[in-house]
Amino acid sequence: MATRIPQEFIDEVTSKTNIVDVISKYVQLKKSGKNLFGLCPFHEERTPSFSVAEDKQIFHCFSCGRGGNVYKFIMEMENKSFPESVIEVAQMGNIPVPDQYEARNTQYQNSDSRTLLKMYSDAAKLYSHILTKTENGTPALKYLKNRDLSDDLIQTFGIGYAPNNNNLLLQFFKDREITEDVLRKSGLFAENQEGELFDRFRDRVMIPITDESGNIIAFSGRVLDKNASTAKYLNSPETEIFNKGKTLFNLNNAKKEIREKGNVILFEGFMDVISAYKAGVTNGVASMGTSLTDDQLYVLSRLTDKINVCYDGDDPGVEATYRALTQLTDDRFTYGVISIPDKKDPDEYIRSEGAQKFQNLANGGVQTPISFILNYFKRNYNLNNEHDQLEFLNQSLQEIVKLQSPVEVDMYVGKVADEMGVSKESINKELDSLRRQMEIQKPANNYKNVQKKALEKVTSTVKPKYDRLEKSERYLLYWAINFPEIRVNLKGDGFSFVHQDYQRIFDSLLAYVEEEDIDEDVNISEFMNFLSDEDKNLLAELEMMNMPEEYNDQEIDDYMRNIKNSGLESQLGDINQQLKKAALVGDNKLQLELAQKLINLRRILSN
Structure with a gap:
């Protein structure tokens, strides 16, 4: 940070920000009672236990225990410092940020990782400059223009060009005194048989790959000549900052549209995503491999519950779509298929038919x-041949039997019956027979269901059990935070909590209201800025308790008495232990002394 962010600016950002708007960029939230719930972005779960209280502007996960205000969420989610999170939230809300408050990115805490992040950013700028400002980039720029990519689109995706030069990027970073070790770790270079480094990407259009926050972490280089003997695409290898199984191309740009449209479109190639974006379809992503990983699916599950597959319309594309559908079995999603006509890929279809048709x-x-699968099966069989008809029927029934909706079953049974020229009744008999076979085999095939139930059990909300003392402390602290007269009484009484966690928050509360000159209600979200991360988690947990709107005096007196007497009860336990030891050794004098102490202590407690 160049300059410390003043409290006035933090207050401005807080007052203009709704935590629901920020968290909704990362988590698919649904209203449940007073609060909103979704899948926790900090750990994997199937049952939503992540809650956002819009009235208090805080979040809390009932499973992993994380909690806090909007800044804490960004700090946890993006690995940012508090000042950086304030700036991030301000930028999300289009709140102007003075230049002197701009913060450097520290998402990647390891020094090598931060260096690699800077290297990829600098490399992207260099490749972009070569493409748009030099004669070396003219052929690549012409290639992109021929594919109807405008200057704005090229800029939006940060596309560049790596010239056919073995040492251009290598020398660029050597001039900046990047060490040999870091150069090798970067993934930007390969080495020859002599162990000498050279530029990995040469004579390729360079497409930056970003993480969910928009940091460039890798490249995909595309050849200009589609008839070239080398691979069409060359992607960065995995590094400290790039894990292909956790990365989705264009997710940073697409998140907002995915949430608003309620679905994500999965494309096969990066250029298809870019072409679709150009055509106004901006909720598209592409995976780094042939299928979505569990990590990628979990990221998407926080944004949507609908995945539509849009691969090429040619024979390999249809095969790839079928493979994808057989692998996409995660029941958090429903799935769909966007089939491209005339055996074209999405980019070809957009260029030939126009944006509106796409x-x-x-x-x-x-x-x-x-529907797609039945059409896929039909491609492989001659339905005028009896053998092929039976094969087609068998494969089709294996898919129809998985359907849960009676209406869907009836619809697709009718479709197969029409294709084969047989009655629906005969196909339904075959379907019933298949169901009976599956019921017999069910116990042997339920491993996945067992795994799912185990996961749900692990990630389900666990309510910790508190003894009478700690319950009293939790409730009393809650009321002290929310009602000024109670905290004033506790302070004047010289009261203290037994557990240090609660005492620490109470001390912070008194300091906060004094420093901010607060006489009435405490703004929970603002108060959290004065606490440690651990105390923010605890405060969020307390504020998410299901409490009545008002307290009663007797209740407060009971809590205070329980807490004050806890020390006496502890002494009572100690004396009982000493009495047992004195009886074992036959020390009658000590037993009498301890018995008298016990009587006096019980008298005090009874009063």
Whole structure:
């Protein structure tokens, strides 16, 4: 940070920000009672235990215990410092940030990782400059223009060009005194048989790959000549900052549209994503491999519960779509297929048919998986041949039997019956027979269900059990935070909590209200800025308790008495232990002394 962010600016950002708007960029939230719930972004779970209280502007996960205000969320989510999180939240809300408060990115805490992040950012700027400002980039720029990529689109995706030069990038970083060790770790270079480094990407259009926050962490380089003998795409290897199994191309740009449209479109290639974006379909992503990993699916599950597959329309593309559907079995999602006509890929279709037709296809031409699969099976059989008819029927029933909706079953049974020219009744008999076979085999095939139940059990909300003392402390601290007269009484009484966690928050509360000159209600979200991360978690947990709107005096007196007497009760336990030891050794004198202490202590407690 160049300058410390003043409290006035923090207050401005806080007052203009709704935590729900910020968290909704990362988590799919649904209203449940007074609060909103979703899948926790900090750990994997199937049952939503992550809660956001809009009235208090805080969040809390009932499973992992994390909690806090909007700044704490960004700090946890993006690994940012508090000043950086304030700036991030301000930028999300289009609140102008004075230049002197701009913070450096520290998402990657390891020094090598931060260096690699800076290297990829600098490399992207260099490749962009070569593409748009030099003669070396003219052929690549012409190639992109021929694919109808405008200057704005090239800039939006940060596309550049790596010239056919073995040492251009290598020398660029050597001039900046990047060590040999870091150069090798970067993934930007390869080495020859002599162990000498050279530029990995040469004579390729360079497409930056970003993480969910927009940091460039890798590249995909595309050849200009589609008839070249080398691979069409060359991607960065995995590094300290790039894990392909956790990365989705264009997720940073697409998050907002994914949430708003309620679905994500999975494309096969990066250029398809870019072309779709150009055509106004901006909720598209692409994976780094042939199928989505569990990590990628979990990221998407926080944003949507609908995945539409849009691969090439040629034979390999149809095969890839079928493979994808057989692998996409995560029941957090429903799935659809956008089939590209005339065996074209999405980019070809957009260029030949126009943006509007592709938008119509993406929004209104989504097939159900079973519809696509039945058409896929039909491609492989001659339905005028009896043997092929039976094979087609067998494969089709294996898919239809998985359907839960009676209406869907009836619809697709009718479709197969029409294709084969047989009655629905005969196909339904075959379907019933298949169901009976599956019921017999069910106990042997339930491993996945066992795993799912185990996961749900692990991630389900666990309510810790507190003894009478700690319950009293938790409730009393809650009321002290929310009602000024109670905290004033506790302070004047010289009261103290037994557990240090609660005492620490109470001390912070008194300091906060004094420093901020607060006589009435405490703003929980603002108060959290004065606490440690651990205390923020605890405060969020306390504030998420299901409490009545008002307290009664007797209740407060009971809590205070329980807490004050806890020390006496502890002494009572100690004396009982000493009495047992005195009886074992036959020390009658000590037993009498301890018995008298016990009587006096019980008298005090009874009063």
